[in-house]
Amino acid sequence: MAVALQRGHPAVSDVAGHTAGGAAAHVRARRTVPGAVPGPRCGRGDSYDRGVPDTVPHAHPGPDDEIPLPPEPPEDDYGYPDEPYPDGPYEPAPPAEAPGEVTPAPARITSTDPHEVLRRVFGYDAFRGEQQAIVEQVVAGGDALVLMPTGGGKSLCYQVPSLVRPGVGVVVSPLIALMQDQVDALRALGVRAGFLNSTQNPDERRDTEAAFLSGELDLLYLAPERLRVESTLRLLDRGTVALFAIDEAHCVAQWGHDFRPDYLMLSQLHDRWPDVPRIALTATATEATRTEIAQRLQLTGARHFVASFDRPNIQYRIVGKNEPRKQLLDLLRSEHAGDAGIVYCLSRKSVEQTAEFLSAQGMTALPYHAGLDAGVRRRNQSRFLREDGVVMVATIAFGMGIDKPDVRFVAHLDLPKSVEGYYQETGRAGRDGAPSTAWLAYGMADVVQQRKMIDDSEGDAAHRRRLGQHLDAMLALCETVECRRAQLLGYFGQEPTGDARKCGNCDTCLTPVTTWDGTVPAQKVLSTVWRLKNERRQSFGAVHVIDILLGKRTPKIEQFDHHELSVFGVGSDLTEPQWRGVIRQLVARRLLEVGGPHSTLQFTDESPAAMRGEQKVLLRTEPERAARSRRSSSGRSSAPAAELSAEAAPVFERLRAWRAAAAKEQGVPAYVIFHDATLREIAGRMPSDLTGLGAISGIGEGKLARYGEQVLETLAEQPA
Numbered sequence: 001m002a003v004a005l006q007r008g009h010p011a012v013s014d015v016a017g018h019t020a021g022g023a024a025a026h027v028r029a030r031r032t033v034p035g036a037v038p039g040p041r042c043g044r045g046d047s048y049d050r051g052v053p054d055t056v057p058h059a060h061p062g063p064d065d066e067i068p069l070p071p072e073p074p075e076d077d078y079g080y081p082d083e084p085y086p087d088g089p090y091e092p093a094p095p096a097e098a099p100g101e102v103t104p105a106p107a108r109i110t111s112t113d114p115h116e117v118l119r120r121v122f123g124y125d126a127f128r129g130e131q132q133a134i135v136e137q138v139v140a141g142g143d144a145l146v147l148m149p150t151g152g153g154k155s156l157c158y159q160v161p162s163l164v165r166p167g168v169g170v171v172v173s174p175l176i177a178l179m180q181d182q183v184d185a186l187r188a189l190g191v192r193a194g195f196l197n198s199t200q201n202p203d204e205r206r207d208t209e210a211a212f213l214s215g216e217l218d219l220l221y222l223a224p225e226r227l228r229v230e231s232t233l234r235l236l237d238r239g240t241v242a243l244f245a246i247d248e249a250h251c252v253a254q255w256g257h258d259f260r261p262d263y264l265m266l267s268q269l270h271d272r273w274p275d276v277p278r279i280a281l282t283a284t285a286t287e288a289t290r291t292e293i294a295q296r297l298q299l300t301g302a303r304h305f306v307a308s309f310d311r312p313n314i315q316y317r318i319v320g321k322n323e324p325r326k327q328l329l330d331l332l333r334s335e336h337a338g339d340a341g342i343v344y345c346l347s348r349k350s351v352e353q354t355a356e357f358l359s360a361q362g363m364t365a366l367p368y369h370a371g372l373d374a375g376v377r378r379r380n381q382s383r384f385l386r387e388d389g390v391v392m393v394a395t396i397a398f399g400m401g402i403d404k405p406d407v408r409f410v411a412h413l414d415l416p417k418s419v420e421g422y423y424q425e426t427g428r429a430g431r432d433g434a435p436s437t438a439w440l441a442y443g444m445a446d447v448v449q450q451r452k453m454i455d456d457s458e459g460d461a462a463h464r465r466r467l468g469q470h471l472d473a474m475l476a477l478c479e480t481v482e483c484r485r486a487q488l489l490g491y492f493g494q495e496p497t498g499d500a501r502k503c504g505n506c507d508t509c510l511t512p513v514t515t516w517d518g519t520v521p522a523q524k525v526l527s528t529v530w531r532l533k534n535e536r537r538q539s540f541g542a543v544h545v546i547d548i549l550l551g552k553r554t555p556k557i558e559q560f561d562h563h564e565l566s567v568f569g570v571g572s573d574l575t576e577p578q579w580r581g582v583i584r585q586l587v588a589r590r591l592l593e594v595g596g597p598h599s600t601l602q603f604t605d606e607s608p609a610a611m612r613g614e615q616k617v618l619l620r621t622e623p624e625r626a627a628r629s630r631r632s633s634s635g636r637s638s639a640p641a642a643e644l645s646a647e648a649a650p651v652f653e654r655l656r657a658w659r660a661a662a663a664k665e666q667g668v669p670a671y672v673i674f675h676d677a678t679l680r681e682i683a684g685r686m687p688s689d690l691t692g693l694g695a696i697s698g699i700g701e702g703k704l705a706r707y708g709e710q711v712l713e714t715l716a717e718q719p720a
Contacts, residue, residue, distance in 0.1 A: 143302035158245035167240030190702030321443030415446035518619030
């Protein structure tokens with residue numbers, strides 16, 4: 001179900017920042033300053049800010065490519081960064097020299113009315129959902145904690161107040177690699193934006209600092225590391241700060257899925273600037289995480305705004321893992337041929353092997369992980385953002401803040417560590433509101449691997465217990481027989497809209513799961529594990545236990561005389577895949593656990609009662625075929641074209657071709673100019689003049705002045 005695009009609903013349209021509804025502009029007269037206003041691209045882009053050493057201790061690893069960690073296994077590592085921060089503190093730029101010749105800018109809108117800024121710069125007549133209340137809260141000087149799903153318009157909530165209030169909005173973001181694109185997108189709207197991070201040379205940094213001090217910036221993006229440096233704090237003291245926006249605020253949650261130690265320092269903002277409002281924003285957080293965010297950032301008096309976490313256009317599908325790369329290939333060929341998407345793998349080795357596999361099948365698949373050269377990462381990320389149909393195969397280092405609206409699928413070849421991580425990663429699909437797929441292949445080996453990583457993790461027993469709880473919740477989502485969307489929303493303390501038990505757009509709703517009485521098979525498995533432990537003082541993994549149940553006389557069975565066990569061959573009534581499903585579900589329900597140095601099956605406190613038959617064990621029937629997405633017969637997810645008439649479709653393609661050429665010339669992603677949603681509306685309405693074009697949702701005065709004539713010329717072209 002696609003989100004309808006209407007004027008006044010700034011959520012899935014051509015705006016800057018992290019969401020499709022994310023920017024607004026307070027237009028003021030200014031001069032041209034390199035690094036702070038439209039002009040040559042500044043900054044070389046990297047995946048994390050290396051301006052200062054990371055001296056804050058952390059209890060457990062964050063996502064790949066963000067926090068330096070101890071060395072990892074060379075063969076099959078898990079994406080930890082291997083590029084240390086340079087020694088020595090960040091040095092401020094030398095004082096700016098006298099400016100040279102100044103290029104005057106045209107007169108800009110100056111307004112203290114958020115609605116006027118929204119309408120004239122972004123082309124929307126009204127805010128969407130809670131946006132107006134959030135903007136009013138911050139404009140009035142109040143603090144806010146905002147939870148809004150990806151694509152819901154979070155960025156708008158701080159960009160409009162930044163431009164209405166006196167001073168410069170300071171945005172704290174960990175997304176170093178994306179700051180340039182974020183600034184480019186804002187500049188395309190006429191917003192005077194700049195950034196400070198370690199990718200800049202001294203001249204670029206000096207120009208941005210000068211623009212900030214002279215009032216020639218509307219928004220300034222900073223990496224959190226910058227605020228640990230006294231020179232940056234003094235710089236902010238000398239200027240006027242309109243507000244502090246703390247993006248990706250869940251990074252402050254120490255036991256969350258994406259912890260960043262530098263975020264802990266942000267609690268000092270209120271102490272130093274008590275009269276400056278703060279707005280913390282995230283797309284994913286449970287109630288407990290929200291409480292931790294408020295406490296750690298000293299936002300105890302902030303007003304909380306929690307939007308629905310439901311993404312109705314995303315179809316959730318979880319399949320049993322059986323040759324996962326071939327399963328993925330079948331998905332892409334049958335449903336997503338030519339589509340852009342992201343494939344997540346747990347290890348660097350798997351990333352590279354999967355990218356090579358897909359490339360060998362004729363797809364444009366690129367790898368991304370911390371072990372790659374920084375230049376390769378930048379080039380691959382740039383191609384993903386700027387080209388059509390690119391598949392990015394990555395560790396979880398990739399994706400946060402990616403504002404690519406037409407990602408049609410997110411696939412996981414390995415089990416995510418938590419529901420929060422799964423929700424955030426799958427939320428990168430379908431930002432434009434068009435039908436998209438979240439696909440996960442999951443098997444017993446994933447559980448073994450995750451349990452071992454928890455056992456080997458740093459931190460105390462309480463920390464490992466929390467990680468185990470996160471994994472248990474993820475396993476429950478995988479094994480549910482109920483609506484996956486309802487289970488996902490329930491995890492975040494929300495109820496789905498409509499039929500609470502059947503969303504109609506997940507695999508368990510499209511292909512209802514049947515259950516069967518697995519009490520006796522569970523007893524057989526548990527009895528085998530018990531006899532190995534108590535009669536032989538041995539423990540083995542799932543594969544060997546299944547061989548015993550099926551009565552296979554393998555070399556290992558013969559070596560340990562396991563054919564003499566009384567349970568040998570008692571499981572011939574089920575197939576090997578069915579037994580794998582039984583054991584996987586017993587582990588997910590904590591009736592068995594995987595532990596020890598060799599990841600063997602072991603009893604839990606609940607195992608004896610189940611083995612004695614004192615509780616009924618209902619199990620999922622393993623589906624023979626996974627549910628398929630509702631797609632066009634050609635296999636390609638052509639949602640944008642399907643909404644157009646026969647007359648409008650070729651116009652839409654001409655507009656896309658014009659946009660691609662303009663984006664290449666300007667060196668920016670295509671969506672910075674216009675999203676597909678806006679081009680579809682232009683093609684459908686065929687405006688004949690600038691007034692008509694300006695009436696289309698998402699086209700404000702800045703974009704109208706910059707691109708309006710080119711769009712009208714493209715519309716006037718006669719088809720070849």
